[in-house]
Amino acid sequence: MDFLEHLRFLHFGWRDAIEVAIVAFVFYRLLLLIHGTRAVQMLLGIVVLVVVYAGAWALKLTMLTYLLELVFKYGAIAALVVFQPELRAALAHLGQSPVTRVFRRLELGEVADEIVDAIERLSRSSTGAIIAVERDVPLADYIETGSEMEAKVSGDLLATIFTPYSPLHDGAVVIRGDTIIGAGAILPLTQSPVEDRSLGTRHRAALGLTDETDALVIVVSEETGTVSLAHLGRLIRGLTPGQLRDVLTGRMPRATAEMPAVAVSA
DSSP: OHHHHHHHTOOOOHHHHHHHHHHHHHHHHHHHHHTTSHHHHHHHHHHHHHHHHHHHHHTTOHHHHHHHHHHHHHHHHHHHHHTHHHHHHHHHHHTOOHHHHHHHHHHHHHHHHHHHHHHHHHHHTTOOEEEEEOOSSOOHHHHTTSEEEEEEOOHHHHHHHTSTTSTTTTSEEEEETTEEEEEEEOOOOOOSOBSOTTOOHHHHHHHHHHHHSOOEEEEEOTTTOOEEEEETTEEEEOOOHHHHHHHHTTOOOHHHHTSOBOOBOO
16 A cells, blocks of 8 residues: 555656656667677676575675675776777767768768779679778777778778788778778777588678778678678678669668678677
């Protein structure tokens, strides 16, 4: 009865409804951002720790409770370090606006033809290649693993860089705007299990970079010449030149959006 009496005095107004809607939307967006990433496994681990702590507290297990309290006390700092890639990608995603997308589309529209031209040539000759197009998250840290450059994007230059046995053909080319700012860069391999065992190092590196940044990463398979695109931890294979150009200029065609992505386990 006391509980029912308390409920009678609760007043749910329009302000409460707005707050509930905002909190629900924020949690929904957070779940979308971490879906398919290693953060899901870490969050499940945190839930397990909370459940264990609740059980230890109920059973009055003093030592276990004390140790878990220490974990939770310093866990916030540890979480910032552990979730740093996901937080960086999330902030970059939140920072995107319709205005920045328009400017990016105009900027990339001038170089998309050159990139697509190079990818077509590389695909026809089955020459392996990986090109990372920088967006909101800077890729300067990854350039340090290769050779810094400052050259205007051109199809001829890109095709030359990936010529077999050239000094820079094994690493990734990094593009910022209309400029090639790095070549021969070593990208991090994805930490998520990939169900398609046929994917090589280039594809796993493309997924690894997109796990940590919002870059667009284009991969040409050395075995089949197939063109793939990695973005936000997803890999779409078998892109046509037209579809690739649409993606680079910010127009995701329906046919591309409906293509199945390579499965990556969280």
